[in-house]
Amino acid sequence: MTDGTRSRRGDEAGRFAALLLHDVGKYIARTARNVQGQEWTPELSAMLCRDLFEMAGGRASRVFEERAKPIEMLIGAQPDLEQVRDLLSQIDSLESAVRQGEPDALGRAGQLAREVEAALRAFARTLQEGTP
Amino acid sequence: MRRLLVIEDGSEYAEFARLFLGHDFEVVAARSAEESLHALETQSIDVLLVDLRFDRAPLEMLAGNIEASAERLFAGDRSRALRHLQDQQGVLILSALRAAGHHQTAVFVHEFPARRLANLRRLYGEVRAVPSFDAKALRRALGADA
Numbered sequence: 001m002t003d004g005t006r007s008r009r010g011d012e013a014g015r016f017a018a019l020l021l022h023d024v025g026k027y028i029a030r031t032a033r034n035v036q037g038q039e040w041t042p043e044l045s046a047m048l049c050r051d052l053f054e055m056a057g058g059r060a061s062r063v064f065e066e067r068a069k070p071i072e073m074l075i076g077a078q079p080d081l082e083q084v085r086d087l088l089s090q091i092d093s094l095e096s097a098v099r100q101g102e103p104d105a106l107g108r109a110g111q112l113a114r115e116v117e118a119a120l121r122a123f124a125r126t127l128q129e130g131t132p
Numbered sequence: 133m134r135r136l137l138v139i140e141d142g143s144e145y146a147e148f149a150r151l152f153l154g155h156d157f158e159v160v161a162a163r164s165a166e167e168s169l170h171a172l173e174t175q176s177i178d179v180l181l182v183d184l185r186f187d188r189a190p191l192e193m194l195a196g197n198i199e200a201s202a203e204r205l206f207a208g209d210r211s212r213a214l215r216h217l218q219d220q221q222g223v224l225i226l227s228a229l230r231a232a233g234h235h236q237t238a239v240f241v242h243e244f245p246a247r248r249l250a251n252l253r254r255l256y257g258e259v260r261a262v263p264s265f266d267a268k269a270l271r272r273a274l275g276a277d278a
Contacts, residue, residue: 121263
């Protein structure tokens with residue numbers, strides 16, 4: 001692969017990473033980053049469920065897969081994305097308890113959502129600085 | 133109470149604003165440049181909260197001209213022009229509002245590179261950006277304490 005091709009792929013991957021941050025990272029933590037150490041009211045719990053499981057385009061893990069696919073096609077498997085995939089699978093495993101409003105599950109899912117946002121933000125910044 | 137106009141193609145921003153900023157602002161929602169102009173011309177609006185990317189809006193509701201953008205920016209490629217209009221719709225709407233004489237502070241929830249933000253300020257006056265849905269940071273950016 002020439003340097004020019006590598007650079008174009010890196011630029012394109014950076015654009016897709018920004019999209020991934022916008023569509024998943026920003027929205028998944030919409031509620032969670034503002035409810036730390038506070039009570040999860042029914043209104044807040046319902047909004048968290050929408051952030052995690054009812055995003056525009058489906059559950060966060062599904063939207064993530066759609067947005068991550070072109071990045072991995074351009075620059076190969078990325079450990080940072082694997083980490084996010086694992087966080088999202090943990091969130092999915094909590095769905096039933098979160099929907100039932102169990103406080104521990106809500107707190108844990110919120111923590112995981114904040115970690116997803118932070119990881120995707122760091123990944124997007126890394127790609128903007130140069131393809132890993 | 134101050135009035136906040138939320139401009140987006142979904143309902144996530146307005147829902148967030150009503151829940152986390154509702155003590156500071158009365159929230160008014162608009163889904164397009166046309167609806168935003170109507171709101172600004174019929175109500176007293178103090179500040180704008182603008183989504184950047186509108187990928188759920190019907191084509192006919194998007195600000196900007198696909199054919200002209202395709203010719204001017206993308207060598208006639210209509211699909212790239214459409215993507216551009218969707219990806220930058222918030223800025224295009226803000227441009228239309230400024231052209232119509234509405235100069236309220238506009239806040240985006242987006243991590244703009246510093247140069248891009250400086251350019252937006254040069255073009256559109258008071259533009260602020262907060263990288264995430266952080267209610268405290270947004271309250272400050274929206275001038276809730278003013």
